[in-house]
Amino acid sequence: MRHDDTIMALSSGALPAGVAVIRLSGPKVRDALMAVSGPLPRPRLMALRHIGDAGQRLDQGLVVFFPGPASFTGEDCAELHVHGSRAGVKAILSALSGQGLRLAEAGEFTRRAFENGKLDLLTVEGLGDLLAADTERQRQQALARYDGALSLKVDQWRSVLLDLRAELEARLDFSDEGDVDAELPNSFLASLIGLRRSIADALAAVESGRVVREGIRVALAGAPNAGKSSLINALAKSDIAIVSDEAGTTRDVREVPLDIDGNLFVFLDLAGLRNTDSKAEAEGIRRAKQAMEGADIVLWLMAPDTQDATLPDNLTGKIIRVATKSDLTAATAPHDLQLSAVSGEGLDMLFATLARYAEDLIGGEPALVSHERDRMALSAAVANIDRAEATLKQFELAAESLREASASLERLIGRLDAERVLDRLFLQFCIGK
Ligand SMILES: Nc1nc2c(c(=O)[nH]1)N(C=O)[C@@H](CNc1ccc(C(=O)N[C@@H](CCC(=O)O)C(=O)O)cc1)CN2
Numbered sequence: 001m002r003h004d005d006t007i008m009a010l011s012s013g014a015l016p017a018g019v020a021v022i023r024l025s026g027p028k029v030r031d032a033l034m035a036v037s038g039p040l041p042r043p044r045l046m047a048l049r050h051i052g053d054a055g056q057r058l059d060q061g062l063v064v065f066f067p068g069p070a071s072f073t074g075e076d077c078a079e080l081h082v083h084g085s086r087a088g089v090k091a092i093l094s095a096l097s098g099q100g101l102r103l104a105e106a107g108e109f110t111r112r113a114f115e116n117g118k119l120d121l122l123t124v125e126g127l128g129d130l131l132a133a134d135t136e137r138q139r140q141q142a143l144a145r146y147d148g149a150l151s152l153k154v155d156q157w158r159s160v161l162l163d164l165r166a167e168l169e170a171r172l173d174f175s176d177e178g179d180v181d182a183e184l185p186n187s188f189l190a191s192l193i194g195l196r197r198s199i200a201d202a203l204a205a206v207e208s209g210r211v212v213r214e215g216i217r218v219a220l221a222g223a224p225n226a227g228k229s230s231l232i233n234a235l236a237k238s239d240i241a242i243v244s245d246e247a248g249t250t251r252d253v254r255e256v257p258l259d260i261d262g263n264l265f266v267f268l269d270l271a272g273l274r275n276t277d278s279k280a281e282a283e284g285i286r287r288a289k290q291a292m293e294g295a296d297i298v299l300w301l302m303a304p305d306t307q308d309a310t311l312p313d314n315l316t317g318k319i320i321r322v323a324t325k326s327d328l329t330a331a332t333a334p335h336d337l338q339l340s341a342v343s344g345e346g347l348d349m350l351f352a353t354l355a356r357y358a359e360d361l362i363g364g365e366p367a368l369v370s371h372e373r374d375r376m377a378l379s380a381a382v383a384n385i386d387r388a389e390a391t392l393k394q395f396e397l398a399a400e401s402l403r404e405a406s407a408s409l410e411r412l413i414g415r416l417d418a419e420r421v422l423d424r425l426f427l428q429f430c431i432g433k
């Protein structure tokens with residue numbers, strides 16, 4: 001990838017469309033824009049222009065020019081807002097290619113913004129999360145990251161660490177000269193402890209941040225024919241899970257993501273639990289038990305017309321006992337909720353229970369930390385601060401630990417080793433972003 005290339009992409013969605021946005025970035029933007037649409041419009045103001053190629057009219061569109069460095073990428077950028085026709089866009093891209101522009105790779109505009117210091121690694125990730133957001137809660141959390149909520153915190157932590165390191169390093173450099181007080185001031189330890197607490201507090205929210213991104217996992221489990229698939233269908237109000245009256249049809253773990261009150265839930269339709277001679281079914285049951293162990297919530301379904309299965313006893317998630325098929329007969333076994341996938345009775349109670357669970361787990365302000373990378377970097381920083389505290393009298397060791405803590409934070413914002421993270425991240429980006 002060459003950085004003096006000028007790149008172009010269709011940044012809007014699939015064609016045909018009402019309007020298509022073609023985005024350009026790089027040193028040839030001015031010349032290319034003049035070649036296809038005449039005099040440069042005033043910076044950042046849209047102008048209506050004929051768009052053409054060597055005298056041939058291709059379209060009429062709105063053109064906007066963002067001179068660098070005050071642009072999204074930091075380079076000269078431009079946009080052509082044209083009619084969203086396949087042939088039109090193709091002809092315009094081909095005209096621009098004649099001006100020496102090439103098609104951008106996925107995430108390449110954002111990569112340039114990163115390289116020009118417009119975004120750090122956390123805000124790039126925030127942008128990625130924002131593009132991927134399906135639920136309201138995901139949107140809020142992603143936007144906070146894109147807006148730099150965590151970047152700001154990390155900058156504050158880094159600046160405290162720099163001060164602390166300077167105190168220690170001054171005692172290393174001048175240890176022979178005797179003009180620096182060998183004792184650390186009292187404020188040093190207080191500041192170190194305060195920093196540790198602040199990072200640990202942010203870290204404590206990582207689980208809720210992760211759950212917002214990945215969803216609350218709800219296992220639907222019970223005996224064969226207890227009504228698991230029917231319940232998922234009723235929840236989704238559409239036929240996305242297979243309903244069958246043949247026992248044991250759900251063999252593998254089917255994941256059904258649903259948005260409940262702005263929160264992502266992933267329902268797991270599991271094989272019914274029973275003793276079986278079938279190898280395939282036994283494997284399904286093994287996976288079902290595994291999925292139940294990893295679930296945040298287990299909905300344990302009991303139907304009046306099936307034998308009860310045994311609830312495994314090693315579950316860590318919240319267990320909700322659900323009496324199903326309440327349209328047939330009222331449940332006799334002890335249960336938390338009673339419902340019918342057929343009549344819809346009790347579904348609103350289930351929704352309310354799930355929404356309350358989500359509110360307890362992830363309600364309130366969006367979490368600052370949500371990625372595995374956050375967890376690794378912040379726990380490494382905390383461990384190194386602990387190490388520094390334990391070796392405080394040995395300035396050299398303590399300084400080394402604080403250097404390590406700084407390095408973790410620099411890795412987090414992408415000042416160190418950003419390449420591998422970016423490469424992986426941009427695989428999920430759209431072309432034109
Ligand atoms: N048409 C269009 N809509 C869009 C985008 C775009 O690129 N084009 N965006 C693309 O993601 C988002 C908006 N994000 C943007 C972020 C920064 C700048 C920008 O020009 N920044 C300059 C100047 C800032 C200023 O004037 O305040 C800078 O950072 O220096 C533009 C768009 C969403 N909507």
Ligand SMILES: Nc1nc2c(ncn2[C@@H]2O[C@H](COP(=O)(O)OP(=O)(O)OP(=O)(O)O)[C@@H](O)[C@H]2O)c(=O)[nH]1
Pocket residue numbers: 223224225226227228229230231242243244245246247248249250270271272324325326327328339340341342343
């Ligand atoms: N009357 C009534 N029948 C239901 C209800 N829910 C499910 N059933 C019926 O019960 C049978 C089993 O339902 P499923 O949803 O396939 O049960 P399952 O637990 O997914 O079954 P397996 O995947 O085979 O383990 C089907 O005949 C459904 O039509 C309900 O609320 N009321």
